[in-house]
Amino acid sequence: MRQKKALKLNQQRIVDMQDMLEKQYTHRVESIGVIARAMVDKQCESTEGCIRLKQLLDQVESDLLRRDEYQVIALIYSETEHMPIKEQWQQLDKKAKQKFTKQRLALEVKHGEDIHAAVSALQRHEFLAYQSLN
Numbered sequence: 001m002r003q004k005k006a007l008k009l010n011q012q013r014i015v016d017m018q019d020m021l022e023k024q025y026t027h028r029v030e031s032i033g034v035i036a037r038a039m040v041d042k043q044c045e046s047t048e049g050c051i052r053l054k055q056l057l058d059q060v061e062s063d064l065l066r067r068d069e070y071q072v073i074a075l076i077y078s079e080t081e082h083m084p085i086k087e088q089w090q091q092l093d094k095k096a097k098q099k100f101t102k103q104r105l106a107l108e109v110k111h112g113e114d115i116h117a118a119v120s121a122l123q124r125h126e127f128l129a130y131q132s133l134n
Contacts, residue, residue: 026130046108046111049119053122072111
């Protein structure tokens with residue numbers, strides 16, 4: 001009896017865990033769409049959007065970042081990951097902030113068309129359905 005009860009409890013935990021993972025996956029896919037739309041609508045800066053998209057795509061469908069049309073997202077991420085954020089940014093002096101801002105804006109100008117094409121393609125992309133562990 002105890003073994004049956006323990007087995008049933010473990011099976012329920014597995015189902016609960018898979019449900020949680022599916023919800024996380026769905027939320028990440030939805031977040032990708034929201035960020036891409038905000039970037040196209042100029043409500044989100046290209047650099048910030050690329051950083052967020054790179055992190056989400058790594059968790060959802062990392063192979064996309066190797067495709068030509070999406071490589072710019074990984075490029076912007078790698079070119080800006082050395083830049084301070086949040087509290088570290090706040091601690092910078094005005095000259096350092098200007099230097100990083102100038103670098104970031106130059107990247108956005110240089111790769112603007114490719115970024116726009118990538119986020120537009122992401123909006124049309126059909127993400128894979130969540131695959132459970134079963």
